[in-house]
Amino acid sequence: MAGGMTFTMIDTTKLSTAEIYGKTLCDLGKEHPEIVGLSADLAKSTKIGLFGDAFPERFFNVGIAEQNMFGMAAGMAKAGLVPYVSTFAVFTSMRGLDQVHTDICYQNLDVKMIATHAGLSFGQAGSTHHCTEDISIMRTMANMTVIVPADGWETANAVRAAYDRKGPVYIRINRGFDQVLYDRPDYGFEIGKAVTLKDGTDLTIIACGSTVWRAMQAARVLEKEDGLSIRVLNMHTVKPIDAAAIEAAVKETRRIITVEDHSIVGGLGSAVAEVAAGTGKSFSFRMLGIPDCFSIIGLHEDLMAEYGIDENGIVKSVREVMGKDFEADENWDDEV
């Protein structure tokens, strides 16, 4: 792993989005002395180092030992602290999964996991550092809350909300250089409630994380060029998912496309399908994501384009779905 080098010169202008959550954690730490932080030699990369600088007595860097880290977090939570644990998503969801599952979820402890570098955001590092399976893995853990914030502000909101949320919370973010989606933090973030960024009646795009901004771009293009009325839902909480919003999308727009920086197996798309299939209504459906393969390496933006989850990919998919039938087309005679 590159030693602490987490940004390029171009990114420094956007650096603030990544640090927003680091600062939020510091603010939370001031308000609540029982909050502690843990990391596995990734304090700088995950920005939890900001908390560590502010509260050195309450920060524990365990070195490259994730299993011990999650076990310690469990012990701390059992003993009255609220640990925020930050490492890369691939390590949280796989290296330390037995501990997450058995020590934390099974005992339903207040451990808040901030998993960074999720999806293909660490593109050039390759599959050893990608994580396109974690939404799927984590949502099968009972007692777990799974949140995928769309930008820096939403991450800050999620970090705060996690403190009040009973039980384990898994917050999945990127390297920190997301496009800015919201212009202010008080847009109404609530765990379990999708945010309707844009209303529409032809088709609904349900997205989470870095694909939300891209969905909005796509919706604007489709509105302007194709005259389509697209609804965009930011489904930041994948578990518990906002079933009501999905049911409304099925009933009111009857076409759904999901987009995620994650495998199409078991993630947001599957979670949406589970709800939609249960409505008993017919609808067109397509899941966009990484197609059940180990990704090539590349810059995050390029990889998103490669796998069709960027603006252009979404636009293309919407156009295809709009052309598909979901009811019979044989009889065009007026009823008499």
Next chain:
Amino acid sequence: MALTKEEKAALEKKAYELRLLSLDTVIWAGSGHIGGALSAMDILTILYHRYMKKDPKRPDWDDRDRFICSKGHIGVGYAPVLADLGYFDRELLKDYNHTGSSLGMHLDSRKVPGVDASTGSLGHGLAIGLGMALAARVRGKDYRTFVLLGDGECDEGEVWESAMAAPFFKATKLVAIVDRNKCMIDGPTEAVMALEPFADKWRSFGWEVVEADGHDFDALAAAFDKALAAKDKPVVIVAETVKGEGIDFIEGDYRWHYGSFDADKAAKARESLARHHAKRMSGDGQKVGAASGAREA
């Protein structure tokens, strides 16, 4: 402080009762991890009856000492200890492992008062214990944390991650005890995955190592006293034990990691435990090594 004669006699009596109760629990459950329960019973007895600051009526008392049974499969031995102290109704032991019971093969911390962590997946307990010990420091609390590990369990990498971290974080008031009965499921530990030089490994990781006979209360008392007096290093007590200690026909036999007792075996087992207790009370040289398969003297 060394044990008085009365204290020791009381501990011997208690350990005998708990061994009987553990045997009964295995019978009520139909089968159970009797071998490892018996090898750990003296450790559990002295911990809970001499050292642990606790209140069975307030299992969540914030200032209590913590105990993590990292070798979580010995629920049939640990649950009787808690029941006997009054953490929950003894009658519940009769339903051990029955469908819907709060007591199962591996005790659930959310269901059994007195259990500080849900263990069973080996290798987790030391990390959890370390977390609790560090929490005490952050919160300015005074309690001690004890973690009981199996020796086979020490194959797990997580144990050594935690072992490396504890001295690094200068975790004090953390005492690990290894039930070194030299047996695991597929055979003796040294045949499946050799651990020796075991004590050296801990020392090299930065721990103070205290070796003791795990079936001698005087030795155990000395070990715990030493452990609790340590100031700058975490301490591990490597307790030399015998799997199945107390029931002669299973002692030192790795195949009795898990077993069941029909009426005939149960009767023989009780007789054996009675003899074992008598021998211990008379101080009759019950050194570890009395049965086959135990360590070299």
Next chain:
Amino acid sequence: MADNALYASRIFLNAALPLVKVLAEEDPSLKKAFAGKAGVVQVSAVNTIPVEGDGLPRVGTHFEVADGAVKVVPGIADKADVELAFPSVEALNGFFSGKSKKLPKISGALKNPGLFLAFLRTLLAMSGALGATKAPEKPEDQARLVKLFFYLLTSGISQLNKAGHPAVSKWAKTSPDRVYALAVLGEPELAAYVRVKAGNTRAVRGVYERSKPFFTLAFDSPRSALGTLLGEDEMLAATAAGKIVMQGAPEYGAQLGEFLLLVGSLAK
């Protein structure tokens, strides 16, 4: 203009005449008139505005009556028991729009008097209703009239698309699969919709069940519906007053409103 005559004829033949069935089923006295009657009644015209490639000498709509039930069948029947035959499409338009009083050639009336009278009465009832300038008094009459208008207008839009009306067929051609509905809040009986997709349209009676329609023009009561449909209220004012509730984007509502007016203007 030949084009408008074509469009008008399609509306009369395929959107208005089918309403005979609705009245025959719902008006008690007309239902009684049809009871026990059987036979084929046809309204036809010589095809003086042939559409390229259809090669039809006559255009029309016929009704198969059996056991008092009326079945509407578009087109010319092999054999008709009663027929109202117009000499030209223009003559048919003139008659149904009320501009001309010239009667069609009637055959089979003497042989099937009961059937003929039942049909004629229904036809007159229908034109009377649709030609109303003010709303009827009784609530059930108001409701029935709203229903007739809804069916007429949705079929009308669809027929204009099928006839190739420039504005309507352009709208239909570029449209993705969408459903436009007319409704009265709280009255599921008073509903009709048009499904449009890539140049095709289909008018259907009743509520669209599969999902929420892309756009619904809903009235808050049958009386409010008649207010707009009879031209008493202007749509924008009615919307502002809450008599019209648009479910869906307003710009689509404006488009739909235009088409409704278009059908109305051609049918008058």
